[in-house]
Structure formats: structure tokens, C-alpha cells
Amino acid sequence: MIAHEGELVNSVRSTFGRWWLVLFGVALGGVMGAADLAMNGSPSRAVTDLAILGGYTVVLTVFRGRSETASVLAGNPVDERWQAINLHALAAAGMIGAFVALGGFIAAEATGHDWSGFAIVAGAIGAGYIGGVFWFRWRL
Amino acid sequence: MQNDVRKLREDRALSQGDLAKHLSVSRQTVNAIETGRYLPSLPLALAIGRFFGKAVEEVFHVDG
Numbered sequence: 001m002i003a004h005e006g007e008l009v010n011s012v013r014s015t016f017g018r019w020w021l022v023l024f025g026v027a028l029g030g031v032m033g034a035a036d037l038a039m040n041g042s043p044s045r046a047v048t049d050l051a052i053l054g055g056y057t058v059v060l061t062v063f064r065g066r067s068e069t070a071s072v073l074a075g076n077p078v079d080e081r082w083q084a085i086n087l088h089a090l091a092a093a094g095m096i097g098a099f100v101a102l103g104g105f106i107a108a109e110a111t112g113h114d115w116s117g118f119a120i121v122a123g124a125i126g127a128g129y130i131g132g133v134f135w136f137r138w139r140l
Numbered sequence: 141m142q143n144d145v146r147k148l149r150e151d152r153a154l155s156q157g158d159l160a161k162h163l164s165v166s167r168q169t170v171n172a173i174e175t176g177r178y179l180p181s182l183p184l185a186l187a188i189g190r191f192f193g194k195a196v197e198e199v200f201h202v203d204g
Binding site for chain 2 (some may be wrong): 032084
């Protein structure tokens with residue numbers, strides 16, 4: 001298993017205790033809500049963004065002490081099997097993200113729409129994967 | 141890979157939860173190891189062997 005996590009993440013966790021995830025969710029929801037408000041001028045959509053992300057992280061934080069699944073989703077796997085589940089799920093999510101980005105890129109290109117957003121996401125996933133292989137071949 | 145974890149645990153009248161507590165893992169993880177769905181890491185396999193007073197190869201066997 002990977003023994004080292006990011007120092008920044010550990011620092012945030014130790015500072016805010018079990019509520020770090022809620023703070024992260026509320027902060028992310030706030031940023032998304034602000035962006036939504038700036039783009040669409042709809043306060044209700046901004047509040048919805050904040051409520052969804054904040055609510056999701058509150059539920060995970062409350063239930064992670066009673067459910068191993070919630071614990072993984074909250075970013076705190078309870079043992080090595082749950083760490084392995086977390087890694088497999090991350091890999092599956094990355095694979096799905098890559099296929100969606102590539103499919104979106106191809107569909108946008110074929111229909112004459114702007115494909116730059118899909119290309120950026122696909123490129124980031126590809127570069128992240130290649131970078132990850134080189135990083136972990138050195139670390140593991 | 142097969143293992144004797146369930147038999148060893150039942151011989152000692154332990155529940156999966158009891159064993160999980162001793163090994164500092166979840167009960168589901170003990171169940172997954174017993175049913176062969178999850179192959180434990182070497183440190184956990186060593187801890188399981190040590191807990192039952194056996195060598196790892198006495199607890200875990202290659203199929204066939």
C-alpha cells in the first residue's frame with residue numbers, strides 16, 4: 001500500500017479534525033456556486049451547488065464512523081482492503097473519465113462543436129496517468 | 141490461493157468481528173479473506189499467521 005499521503009492533506013486533516021471534509025465540500029460548493037452565479041446570475045443554482053456538495057460531505061462525515069463504505073467515500077479507508085477498494089474505484093473513475101472525454105472530443109469534432117474542453121480534460125487525464133506511472137515506479 | 145482462516149477462527153470459537161478487532165481490520169475484510177475474495181498483504185498475512193501461532197504457509201495455500 002501507499003504509505004505516504006500529501007503533506008498538505010494531512011495538515012488540513014489534523015487542523016480541522018473530522019470536519020475537514022465538510023469544510024472542503026463547503027469551500028468547493030461555494031466556489032462552484034460563485035462561478036454559477038457569475039455565469040448564470042441565478043442565486044438558487046448557486047445555493048443548490050453549495051447544498052449538494054456541503055450536504056454530501058456532511059452525510060459522509062456523520063456516517064463514516066458507522067460505515068466502512070462511507071469512510072472510504074470520506075477519504076479515510078479503515079484498512080488495507082478498503083484502501084485497495086479506494087484505488088480500484090479511483091482507477092475506474094479515471095478510466096470512465098478518459099472514455100467520456102475522448103468520446104466527447106470525437107463527438108464534438110464530428111459535429112463541428114468546440115472540442116477544446118474535452119481535449120483539455122483528456123489531456124490532463126492522459127498526462128496524469130503517464131506522470132503517475134513514472135512517479136510510482138520511483139516511489140513503489 | 142486458498143486459506144484456513146475460517147477453520148482456524150471457528151476452532152477458537154471466535155467471531156469474524158473478534159478476529160477483525162485483533163487484526164485491526166474491518167469485519168468485512170476478514171470475511172473477504174475467508175472467502176478468498178481478498179488476498180491480504182504480506183504484513184496482514186503475517187499478523188494472521190502470528191495470531192493463530194502458525195507460519196503463513198500453514199494458513200495460506202497455493203491452489204492445487
